[in-house]
Amino acid sequence: MNIRNIIAENALAVFLKMLPDNIKTAWQFAKNNARCNNSKSESKSLTDILMLTHALEKAFSLPNPRKSFGLQKAISLLDKTERYIAKFGWNDSMTVPVSVLKEYISYHERSSAKSSEITTLERHLDKIVSSAMHSDTFNSGGAISVSGKDLTEHGHGNFEELASNRYSIRNFSSAAVSDEIVYKALDIAKKSPSACNRQAYRVHVFKGALKNALLKMQGGANSFYATADKVLMICADANRYYTREPRLGYVDASLFTMSLIYAFTYLGVGSIPLTLGIDQHTLDKMKRDFDIPANEIPVVLVAVGNYQEKFEVAMSHRNPVESFSKFH
Ligand SMILES: Cc1cc2nc3c(=O)[nH]c(=O)nc-3n(C[C@H](O)[C@H](O)[C@H](O)COP(=O)(O)O)c2cc1C
Structure with a gap:
């Protein structure tokens, strides 16, 4: 290998090459995020x-x-x-x-x-x-009262019916979701598009005490994590991306996650995405504690469980299309 190629592959050289774009992005975000001014x-x-x-x-x-x-x-x-x-x-x-x-x-x-x-x-x-x-x-x-039977039936309707009857579930039944059902949902979700078909999503499935420990560490499911049967951590494999693509893994993993959530809805299983927008120190600890390889970037968690017979979901009103779109 010539010296040029050696430098091109060196971690410090790659890091320095990535800095200008990342500093620019951080500055733009610093000015535009909700905290600033x-x-x-x-x-x-x-x-x-x-x-x-x-x-x-x-x-x-x-x-x-x-x-x-x-x-x-x-x-x-x-x-x-x-x-x-x-x-x-x-x-x-x-x-x-x-x-x-x-x-x-x-x-x-x-x-x-x-x-x-x-x-x-x-x-x-x-x-x-x-x-x-x-x-x-x-x-x-406020809340809407729903029944597990109705949600399962809507899940088998057409796509519009499925999508408009999907809710984030925060109160699951005690019935377990089998590994076969989780496998089936992953199998459906794998048809998601991914950049250059690199399929860089990686999924870790936790149950029992590990599930509880992971959800406690995440912190956004404190009042209901115990009712979930399993939690899936969706990661992106950094090995699949080049220096200009640090955010592409988040896109691929998120597209996969949405398919996965719809697949669970179709299969009559309740789910809720849970943020991993937490500080880097906690994320690093999470990777260590839950045996996530260094090259994987944790993107989001999805807690799953079965529906109860009758329960409440948050209404989570949606804004009209005109409020978020512009036809140029
Ligand atoms: C990336 C992401 C992170 C989320 N994190 C949490 C969370 O930590 N805790 C929680 O209760 N809900 C969480 N949610 C669920 C949202 O609150 C929910 O999707 C939103 O209110 C819309 O409601 P719906 O999913 O019932 O339509 C998250 C959703 C997304 C997409």
């Missing part, structure tokens, strides 16, 4: 509201919600919503947060758990909504 930007302030709305809404679908669950989140959401409206005025993005807050109050009323704090919250919310002179019917947030 958050309070000055309508769009970034809205992100805080969406996160709190989701955190409060998903609590309705957890096993045995506690009395007065989420009070601090509800107070914080109301506060941020009020500040947003005062600064940027009322717009359609406020409908879901207000709906979730209204449902939060109704839920406690229905279950005779309306504390004085929730009564104060209600008064405050009514004031904000009436001063924004808004008379919408706020029914775009």
Whole structure:
């Protein structure tokens, strides 16, 4: 091998070659992410509201919600919503947060758990909504009651029916999902497209104590991880990508994951994707503790389990197509 080729393959040389693009990307993201200049930007302030709305809404679908669950989140959401409206005025993005807050109050009323704090919250919310002179019917947030039988039947309908009846499940039954079913779902999902057909997705399946330990470490399933039967870690094999492609593995693994989630839905198995957008230290520890090879990049977890007979799912309202698309 000549000296040029030796340098081209050297880890330090490859690292230095990758730096300019990565510094540029990090700088662009630093300026545009939700934290930077958050309070000055309508769009970034809205992100805080969406996160709190989701955190409060998903609590309705957890096993045995506690009395007065989420009070601090509800107070914080109301506060941020009020500040947003005062600064940027009322717009359609406020409908879901207000709906979730209204449902939060109704839920406690229905279950005779309306504390004085929730009564104060209600008064405050009514004031904000009436001063924004808004008379919408706020029914775009909260939980929906579903049955395992209906979800399984919809899973066998046409694609539109399957997709519109898929929900993230946060309260599974105690019945196990067999390894054969997981294998079948993986077999269906492998038809996903991947860059140059490199098929760089890698999947690790955990159950029992390992499943619990992994989900505890992930941290976003604290109130329901014990009800899941298995968890799949979807990784991307870095060996399959070149220096200009550090994010391509995330794309391939994510496309695969969506197919996998639909495959589980089709097979009558409930699932939920769980973020691995966590700090690098925890991710490294996760790789060590769960025996993930160094060349694999953990992308996302998918917890799976069987449906209960009847249970609740978060409504997770979707915005209209016009709000996120532009036909050029
Ligand atoms: C990448 C990703 C990470 C997610 N992480 C979590 C999580 O940590 N905890 C959780 O309860 N839900 C998580 N979810 C589920 C989302 O909250 C859910 O998909 C969203 O609210 C839409 O609801 P739906 O899946 O029921 O349609 C995640 C979803 C995605 C796509």
